[in-house]
Amino acid sequence: MSETVRDGAPPPPRGRLRTVAARFARHRPAMAGLAALAALVLFAFAGPLLWTWDHTVSGEIPSSAPPGPEHPLGTTSAGNDVLGQLMRGMQQTLKVAFTVTVLATVVGSVWGAVAGYFRGWVDAVLMRAVDVLLIVPLLVVVAAVGGNVRGGTTWYGVALVIAAFAWTPISRVVRGVVLSLREQEFVEAARAAGASHARIVFRHLLPNAAGPIIVAATLLIAVAILVEAAMSFLGFGIQAPDVSLGLMVQHAKTAAFTRPWLFYPPGLAIVLIALVINFIGDGLRDALDPRQAMVRS
Amino acid sequence: MTAEEAAVEAVSDPVAGSRPAREGAPVLEIEDLHVSFPTEDGRVRAVRGVSYRVHRGEALGIVGESGSGKSVASLAVMGLLPRGAEVRGAARVLGEQVLHLPDEELSRVRGERIAMIFQDPLTSLNPVYTVGRQIAEAVRAHRAVSERKALERAVELLGAVGIPRPEERVRSYPHELSGGMRQRVVIAIAMANDPDVMIADEPTTALDVTVQAQVLEALEAARRHTGAALVLITHDLGVVAGHVDRVAVMYAGRVVEEGPVDAVFSRPRMPYTLGLLGSRPRLDEERVRRLAPISGAPPTLLAPPPGCPFAPRCPMAEDRCTAEEPPLRSVGAGRTAACHFSERLEEDGADTLFGRPDRAPPSTAPPAPDGAAPLLSAKGLVKHFPVRSKGVVRRRIGDVHAVCGVSLDLREHETLALVGESGCGKSTTARLLLRLLTPDAGTVEFEGADIAGLPRARLRRLRQDMQIVFQDPFASLDPRMTVAEIIAEPLRIHGLYRERGGAADVQRLLRTVGLGPEHGARYPHEFSGGQRQRIGIARALALRPRTLILDEPVSALDVSIQAGVVNLLEDLQEEFGLAYLFVSHDLSVVRHIADRVAVMYLGKVVESGPADRLFTSPTHPYTQTLVSAIPLPDPRKERRRQRILVTGDVPSPSSPPSGCRFRTRCPKFADTLSPAEQSRCIEEEPPLDPWAAGHLTACHYAEERALWSEGP
Incomplete structure (x- = not known):
């Protein structure tokens, strides 16, 4: 029987994923980051099941109380429990941030790789589209349509809108890398062996561009969190009574000195998520690159 | 003032120009110099x-x-x-x-x-x-x-x-x-x-x-x-x-032999020197036998082993060699060598010491007779690359005439070498033959079928018959794939992986090129240049092609490694009856490996013919200068040789000279032709016409010239 691998990325041989996983496991900061991320996810998604208060206003909650035994992170002036809000906010933020990152990275990488690989008119058309998206400011668009489109108030609506704008920088990075990679002899060797364009793009070009892609993707997570917060402020993102970390910071920005318990928990949570993602990204990049001898030993 | x-x-x-004898204090004296670098x-x-x-x-x-x-x-x-x-x-x-x-x-x-x-x-x-x-x-x-x-x-x-x-x-x-x-x-x-x-x-x-x-x-x-x-x-x-006048041979951070150049070249006293001389093909030698390769690779200098650094590769190494590093000692008039047993080298040549494998008798490898239908045939290939202006509009402002009407025939079981200097279009021609580039004009036929206009699906089938080995062993292997994945890729692309035996076939290919099956799980960066080139050859062989296009396959390798790869290519040709198109600028290797040679200059073939004829009595002035410019690793011959020097550099291929393209540098044009004869070179492009049986030349005033006539 003959195995027909026509297009697309064939499944990598079994040993490969395992070696990457083993190398990742040897990367200490990355493993610490992975553990911390797991803790954050657990806190955000399982926490609400265990804690008394959710993110909504309740008459039983005192207004503007500093942290105490009843409310470990204090309360808001309207009567929300900040810990309950933090868990819900982190949940929403993580969902938005990850969806944006995955969508934008996939679309941006493929878009950029195709443009860089084919060059010529394909490149011209694809990259002019990127230029157009880049010069339209996301927040102005959001401000203009925000009042009319209420569908954007769900977390996936927000994620889709952000992702639609956020993939462009990744496509430019990947195009640049692919432009130089495509001139390498191993790409020519694949062509000489009869490889299809799809195979060259997915099997040779994108894996070799993994380093810059992962760096760009980890940066994107932080951007997604901040953009989501800004959109909420403009009335388009996640709206009260629902919360996100960005929205919490936004609301508490005037209270940073008078009621610090409102500002610091969501602020620190954002920093923590970004940091943890960066560590994991570093580990992934090294694990995917067989030339990283330091990781192997 | x-x-x-x-x-x-x-x-x-x-x-005054003559080489003065050694006298007085030395102008430069280096004594017991040690240099080390910290690395990770x-x-x-x-x-x-x-x-x-x-x-x-x-x-x-x-x-x-x-x-x-x-x-x-x-x-x-x-x-x-x-x-x-x-x-x-x-x-x-x-x-x-x-x-x-x-x-x-x-x-x-x-x-x-x-x-x-x-x-x-x-x-x-x-x-x-x-x-x-x-x-x-x-x-x-x-x-x-x-x-x-x-x-x-x-x-x-x-x-x-x-x-x-x-x-x-x-x-x-x-x-x-x-x-x-x-x-x-x-x-x-x-x-x-x-x-x-x-x-x-x-x-x-x-x-x-x-x-x-x-x-x-x-x-x-x-x-x-x-x-x-x-x-x-x-x-x-x-x-x-x-x-x-004198030569010092270095190996692994030390001088291992030093002496007057004639003596060192004719009677080396260190096995490494002998190996170097024997592993290099020579332009003045008939193509008869295999090269004598030095096995292994130079040691890493991180923690050199205690003994002689060459011992692991040396055929005459004994226990003493791995225990004690030989000092550089005097071995005759003005000569030193670092070998415990240099006296034994008085008589031995590289062949006896390194065991030059005998080439199988020529009867097993008959180049097809001239009449036989060629396997691969190109006619009138043309490829121009546009030169565009900078800026937004990028107008086409000219063309680089990379290949201008090249015709070639490659027969079964034959090695055709395509030689020339950089920019002459030899690599472009190779890529046109493979349809990695599409020709602007001309036809390429494989077994009589035109492949220039082949649709993609048919072209893919053709890839099984024609494969390529690249020059750069570092850029030609995907760094993200293991060696086994790299070798298996052509099979997977053509859906033949299972059919041909999967992993077992990959191991067979690894053995064929002299690597072990255990190498399959490693990544390319873990290998030396010579080993990587072998991986590239294994990949090219995976589909069992009938033709290999070799684009400068040994140019990036060290001399002692080259011989092993050249021998491997010759063995493979004999075993599988492959036809080789060997693209190279290295005429010494070409002389050793090729049956026929085509010489290119500025996008055109200027002379082609059997290798022996072309190297002993070339007729085109360019071939003559090319052959005479190759330095020989033999001080006596080198000094006595007649040299034909050309002036200037290769003109830009975006505006080649009119008439004969070589006339701007041609020593014959400049020195011996009359103005009337010269005007023919300027106005009329010389066609590639038969000179003798199988020997074509593109010169109006072609004339055989024996380049190896030596004085007594």
């Missing part, structure tokens, strides 16, 4: 106790493969090592210790007493100043002369290194000059202050052979003018053979 006159005087009154993996001991002396007017060649420490030693003398390098020992210039001199004092020595010529002439010149100004700057750095006087001297120096019309050239910027001219400018700068020693580090490695000959001439001229001693560092035994 007197100082200026003296400065100019020094040029116009050259020191530990300390690399790049130079381990090197000593040599060079006397006034003498030329010393330092030969070694990459990583032998040959360049590091001279950089240490110049104080140009990177920070962190640890240097011990002594280096004396005219008796003055220069190691560890503060930079300011060293600058006085550099340029004034020692001058250095680097490999890459493009990066060693400043692109924003004219070459005249750069030479003048070198003059004025050490002498109080006026700008005008310094420029006059620059003109004089440019003339001395053989640059035509030096008065105009002083005003040129580096980018306006070709590679060979730039290297001559660098030599002129080195000469500027009449140094006592010139150190040339691979001065011709980046250049084409005909240009290499010119630059070596310029170096000779520089020596005659200044009377300076020359240290010529190179990996090319041929370059050393004709241009130095």
Whole structure:
């Protein structure tokens, strides 16, 4: 029987994923980051099941109380429990941030790789589209349509809108890398062996561009969190009574000195998520690159 | 005023040219030099106790493969090592210790007493100043002369290194000059202050052979003018053979043999030297036997083993060799060698010592008779690359005429070599044959079927019959794939992986190219250049092709590694009956491996024919100059050879000359043809016409010329 691998990325041989996983496991900061991320996810998604208060206003909650035994992170002036809000906010933020990152990275990488690989008119058309998206400011668009489109108030609506704008920088990075990679002899060797364009793009070009892609993707997570917060402020993102970390910071920005318990928990949570993602990204990049001898030993 | 006159005087009154005998104190003396670098993996001991002396007017060649420490030693003398390098020992210039001199004092020595010529002439010149100004700057750095006087001297120096019309050239910027001219400018700068020693580090490695000959001439001229001693560092035994008096062979950071060049080349006293000489194919040798390769690879210098560093690769190694490192000791008049058993080498040649495998009798490998239908046939191939203007619009402002009407036939079981200098279109032709590029005109037939207009699906089927091996063993393997994945990829693409036996077939391929099955799980970066090239060959063989296109397959490899790969290619040809199209600029390898040769110049085939005929009695002036420019690793022959030097560099392929494309550099056109005959060369393009059976030439005034007629 003959195995027909026509297009697309064939499944990598079994040993490969395992070696990457083993190398990742040897990367200490990355493993610490992975553990911390797991803790954050657990806190955000399982926490609400265990804690008394959710993110909504309740008459039983005192207004503007500093942290105490009843409310470990204090309360808001309207009567929300900040810990309950933090868990819900982190949940929403993580969902938005990850969806944006995955969508934008996939679309941006493929878009950029195709443009860089084919060059010529394909490149011209694809990259002019990127230029157009880049010069339209996301927040102005959001401000203009925000009042009319209420569908954007769900977390996936927000994620889709952000992702639609956020993939462009990744496509430019990947195009640049692919432009130089495509001139390498191993790409020519694949062509000489009869490889299809799809195979060259997915099997040779994108894996070799993994380093810059992962760096760009980890940066994107932080951007997604901040953009989501800004959109909420403009009335388009996640709206009260629902919360996100960005929205919490936004609301508490005037209270940073008078009621610090409102500002610091969501602020620190954002920093923590970004940091943890960066560590994991570093580990992934090294694990995917067989030339990283330091990781192997 | 007197100082200026003296400065100019020094040029116009050259020191008498003959090679003076060794006398007096040495001008450069290096004693027990050690250099080591810290790296992430530990300390690399790049130079381990090197000593040599060079006397006034003498030329010393330092030969070694990459990583032998040959360049590091001279950089240490110049104080140009990177920070962190640890240097011990002594280096004396005219008796003055220069190691560890503060930079300011060293600058006085550099340029004034020692001058250095680097490999890459493009990066060693400043692109924003004219070459005249750069030479003048070198003059004025050490002498109080006026700008005008310094420029006059620059003109004089440019003339001395053989640059035509030096008065105009002083005003040129580096980018306006070709590679060979730039290297001559660098030599002129080195000469500027009449140094006592010139150190040339691979001065011709980046250049084409005909240009290499010119630059070596310029170096000779520089020596005659200044009377300076020359240290010529190179990996090319041929370059050393004709241009130095003594030669030092380096291996693993040490000098392993030193002596007069004739004696070392004819009777080496160190197995490594013998191996180097035996593993290099020679242009003046009939193609009869396999090369004698040196097995293994040079040791890493991180933690050199206690014994002789060559012992693991040495066929006569004994227990003593792995226990005790042999010192460099005297082995005859003016000769030293670092081998416990060098006396045993009195009689042995490389063949007996390294076991040169005998070529199978020619009857098993018959090149198909001329009448047989060719396997692969190209007719009138044309490929132009557009040159576009910079900016948004990118108008087409011209064409690079890469390939202009090339016709070739490749028969079954035959090796056809495509030779020429860089930019002659040989690699483009190879890619046109494979349809990696689409020709602008012309046809390519494989077994009688035209493939130029083949649709993608049919083309893919064809890929099973034609495969390619690339020049660069580092760029041609995907760094993200394991070796087994790389070799299996062509099979997977064609859906043959399971059918052919999957992993077992990959292991068979690995064994075929001389690697072990356990190598499959590793990544390309873990292999040496020679091993990587074998992986590339295994990938090309995976589909069991009938034709291999070899694009400079051994050019990037060290000499001792090359022989093994060349032998492998020959074995594979015999085993599988492959047809090879061997693209190369290295005529010595071509002479060894090819049945027929086609010589290309500026996108056209100028001469083609059986290899033996082409190398012994070429008819086209370009082939003649090409063959005579290849240095031979034999000092006696090299000195006695008749040389046909060409002037200038290859013209730009975007505006080739009218008529015969070689006429601008042709020695025959310039020296022997009458004006009437010349006008034919200018106006009429010579067709590629038969000269003798199977021998075609494209010259109006073709004439056989025996290049190997030696004096008694």
